[in-house]
Amino acid sequence: MDRISHLAQLDGHTVWDIIIIGGGATGLGIALDAATRGYRTLLLEARDFAKGTSSRSTKLLHGGVRYLAQGNIDLVMEALRERGRLAQNAPHLFHKQPFIIPCRSTCDAAYYTAGLWLYDRLAGKRGIGRTRYLGGSEARRRMSAVKSERLAAAVCYFDGQFDEARLAVSLAQTVADHGGTVFNYCAVTALQKRTGRGMWGACAAAMS
DSSP: OOHHHHHHTOSSOOOOSEEEEOOSHHHHHHHHHHHHTTOOEEEEOSSSTTOSGGGGSOOEEOOOHHHHHTTOHHHHHHHHHHHHHHHHHOGGGEEEEEEEEEESSHHHHHHHHHHHHHHHHHHGGGOOOOOEEEOHHHHHHHOTTSOGGGOSEEEEEEEEEEOHHHHHHHHHHHHHHTTOEEESSEEEEEEEEETTTEEEEEEEEEOO
8 A cells, every 4th residue: 555656556567457447435346356366456546545426325234124125135135145244354344233213103113123023034144133123112212302292112123334434445455465556646537549459558647
C-alpha cells in the first residue's frame, strides 16, 4: 500500500493482465479475485476508495427479508451465505444488529414471527440470532416512542451491520498483499484502442 512504490509501476512500460477502473466495493472485489488468481492486476480510483456509491450504503449485511416475502428463497439463501462468510472472514468489521418490527395486532406479530423464524432457519449454521415474539408490555417498554394504543406486540430479529470504509481499505490491502497494485487519487483520462484488437490500455493522471 506504499503510494510511491505503486506510482513507480505506472511507468507506461508495465503490461497488466487486467486494469480495473473504480475502487468501490465492486472494483475492489474484482481486483482481489484477479490478484488471487495470479493475474497482474492494476486498480485505479479517481478519488478515495469507496468514495462513491459504496459510501452511501445502508451498512447492513442482510439476507433480504423483502425477498423472502416475495418467495425468492434462492436469493435469500445466497445473501445469508454471503452475510455469514463476511462475519467469519472479517469479524472485526461485523456485528449483529437487532431490529424490532412494531405490530398493531397479535395476528400481524404472529405472521412476522413465522416468516422471520424461517429466515433464521435458512441461515443454518451461519445464523447470528434468534427471532423473538415480544408481547404487548415488552414491546411498549422497548419501543417507548411508538404510541402505546397502536402497539399490540412486536417481533425482534437480527441482521448484520458492518463498516464499509474499513472493509474497502482491508480489501485494497489484501489486493496489494497478493501482488496487485491499487492506486487512489489517480483518474483514468482516456482509453487506448488498437485497430482490430479493441481496448488495450488506459491513460491516467495521478494527484500528488
